[in-house]
Amino acid sequence: MNNTTNTPMVSVCMITYNHEAYIGEAIEGVLMQKANFPFKLIIGEDHSTDNTRAICEKYAAKHPDVIELLPKEEINLGMMPNFIKTLKVCKGKYIALCEGDDYWIDENKLQMQVDFLEENEEYSLVFTNRHILNPSGILSNSIGTIDTYTKDDILKGFIPWTQTILLRNNKIIPSFLRKHNQCPSGDRLISYICSTLGPLKRLDNITAVYRDSGYGVWSSIPVKDKLKTSTERYIDFINMVKPNNSTELINLKINKAKLEFLRKKPISYIINMIYDNIFTKRTSFTLFLFNSFTKKYLKS
Structure with a gap:
């Protein structure tokens, strides 16, 4: 159960654009979390042209202690500017990532990951395995082969699965992203800057689903x-x-x-x-x- 506080242990950073068919499931995956610490969902809705914002507003009105929906912009900012803006509002000791077309399936995800980082201070980020849901509704798995990753692994091309990530909040992260805001891969930049602060840990659990819907930023590419x-x-x-x-x-x-x-x-x-x-x-x-x-x- 989430407890009300001004400074949550975990801030969940969720950016969304034109996700009316999916955003409810993404939010529900956060709301179902069972944790002995407070957490807060920060939603950066980027001037959607569908009903995404209206759905977010209903959830925020129903769960004001848990959900903070950022003010509507007059224009669409784009993925990276919206991500940076939303990330800056995250004040928790830890930050979890989940975009509006993905969702969590393990109610103990945050508790498990926070417990690990609390007990292993040398690590900067923890992630898990995941399911992939294709447009036909068929699930497959992304299963890692090693448990600990370093900066060398990120430089060679590895990227932890975004919707499973929990990282230590560090003030250098938003400034690093702003410096490289032309890069379309915010998850790669996050993984890299975290890897300069400590190794990355993969847990064996499957905690989230990546939706390969054909409409997301990556899945829409032919x-x-x-x-x-x-x-x-x-x-x-x-x-x-x-x-x-x-x-x-x-x-x-x-x-x-x-x-x-x-x-x-x-x-x-x-x-x-x-x-x-x-x-x-x-x-x-x-x-x-x-x-x-x-x-x-x-x-x-």
């Missing part, structure tokens, strides 16, 4: 473009944070992307491409792989 987009976003991120091994990391990512690109193509396509590029054009196989990806995919 499948054929996701590899290109994820690679470009990763390169932009590396160029922003500028680690000493930037070139090595970017080359590693491009090589992985090339192999993934070819893996998803039919064998007949690959055979024809190999024939055209090796036997017809006398191009080396290595150069063929590079050209076929960068020219035909990344720069398409």
